[in-house]
Amino acid sequence: MSASIASIIDHSLLHPTLTDEDLGHGCAVAETYCVASVCVKPCDVARAAEFLAESDVAVGTVVGFPHGAHTTDTKVFEARQACVQGATELDMVVNVGRVLGQDWAYVQADIQAVTEVAHEMKALVKVIFENDFLPHDVYKIRLCEICRSLGVDFVKTSTGFGFVKQPGGHYAYEGATESDIRLMLENCGPDMRVKAAGGIRDYAAALHLRDLGVARIGATATATIVAEEQAALRDISSGTCNAFDQFQAIARGSPEQGTHDMATDLSTASELELVDDLVETGNEAVVPVYQEAVEAEAQEAAAEAKKPSVWRHGVDWPVFAWIAFLHVGALAAPFFFTWKAVGLFFGLWWLTGGIGICLGYHRLLTHGSFQTHPFMRRLIAVCGCLAGEGSPLMWVATHRKHHAFSDQEGDPHTPRDGGWWSHVLWLFPGNEEGGQDKLFSRYAPDLLKDPFMPFLHRTFLLWHWGLGFALFLTGWYFWNAYTGWSFVFWGIFLRLVVGLHATWLVNSATHMWGYRNYETSDDSRNLWWVAALTFGEGWHNNHHAFQRLARNGHRWWEFDPTFLTIRVMQAVGLAWKVVDRIPQFREKVARG
Incomplete structure (x- = not known):
């Protein structure tokens, strides 16, 4: 059959x-x-x-x-x-x-x-x-x-x-x-x-x-086609084709059935309307087929309406422990103050946050705003990994999902679910079994093709332990143990905490406060002080309006140091196919 x-x-x-x-x-x-x-x-x-x-x-x-x-x-x-x-x-x-x-x-x-x-x-x-x-x-x-x-x-x-x-x-x-x-x-x-x-x-x-x-x-007209098929098969098995022939006549509005035309067009009628019309015309043989479909869809809608708790899989304790560990360590930084450590803090913040996250994870890996050599792509991904915000796979997949459902049902971190939720709490719910694999395969299949990206995902924590050990040895060898510890607390703990909160402000603050250059279907805003903390990422409404652009600053005063870095890379041959043309402001069609 x-x-x-x-x-x-x-x-x-x-x-x-x-x-x-x-x-x-x-x-x-x-x-x-x-x-x-x-x-x-x-x-x-x-x-x-x-x-x-x-x-x-x-x-x-x-x-x-x-x-x-x-x-x-x-x-x-x-x-x-x-x-x-x-x-x-x-x-x-x-x-x-x-x-x-x-x-x-x-x-x-x-x-x-x-x-x-x-x-x-x-x-x-x-x-x-x-x-x-x-x-x-x-x-x-x-x-x-x-x-x-x-x-x-x-x-x-x-x-x-x-x-x-x-x-x-x-x-x-x-x-x-x-x-x-x-x-x-x-x-x-x-x-x-x-x-x-x-x-x-x-x-x-x-x-x-x-x-x-x-x-x-x-x-x-899928529902109609399948219903007719099931009616025909049932009639064949019972030795008669009368019901199917009658249904065909009804569907075409034949003279034998008067002027009734099944709500004008079966392809645009709902299943409930079809059931009512079939009963009115006396062709009840097909009604059970539609009723089954209606019941199935009602069950689906009921399941969707329940919206199971985001905490149904418990707490992601490794993520919670990682973030808590960093915050506790950051509290010790003032007790190990050295100017060398402060300089190290800013240098590593730019290297891992500016180059690794803003330029690498975001504009290169997520949106393909420019292209570079495979070696540079991997090196920049390592810098992003050292920002403590997750592996390239996790970061890119989550961010692409955010754009797919921005400030709607399905957005991982919309302020519409609460300001603190969008800032940090969204990180803590546990994942269903196999949930990460589904996320990666759906939203980052291009990254999965490079074996180095899954490798970074598996070894994420090791890079931080290695960097911390190297910083301590450097400070201790060239100066003393106190300097070594200052490098660890400022170059690892405090830097990561400041960088994390800066990125989280893009998820929370720039979807709540600021101004808009473009009408978009989400709540994205431009916020100057977030842009200052995130190397240009705070011009968030501009980004949501034109996601693939390598530049986030669209007005002369919207300073975007990440784009300037891309320009320097382009000048020395490390970046090409840079998507940098800003459409005229009136070219962007309102989507609100």
């Missing part, structure tokens, strides 16, 4: 009016019916990945949507960002204008760039042709040939938004036609598959496409 039709459905959640509530509901539908994937808007990738973390449903999104007119660099950035946030499938739209102009070199390079970054990030690539815009089969055949040569995973018929103006002035589209499907299947070769999308709203159409040989189906 064939698997359920749901197993090849990509449940589409791309309509521009979908809210966060709709997204959660759509993900629940996808999980209930065990579809192949959800295809969500790029802004929803991280949230969908959270919703579906415990399911087998893949998270997909679109690139260059809906008309493929983005530059190749933009598409590559979209693809990489989506993968970092949890997408494992990318539906990329070709540049339709370049296809119609037969600029095949551009089209091939465009597809190749996205395919390479997607495969590097272990994601599938589906290239959307938008067949309604292509008047001749020769375009579709050529696209199949290009995609096949580049190792693309799927070719796809339509975005579902490719409406063409008709002679009468109205707009319409055909979507997944049988002739196009057959043509694409004939030209995709043995290793590339076909995804049908556009206008697939019932089980009969989906079944026919599967029988033709498509491997995936893009649809919004």
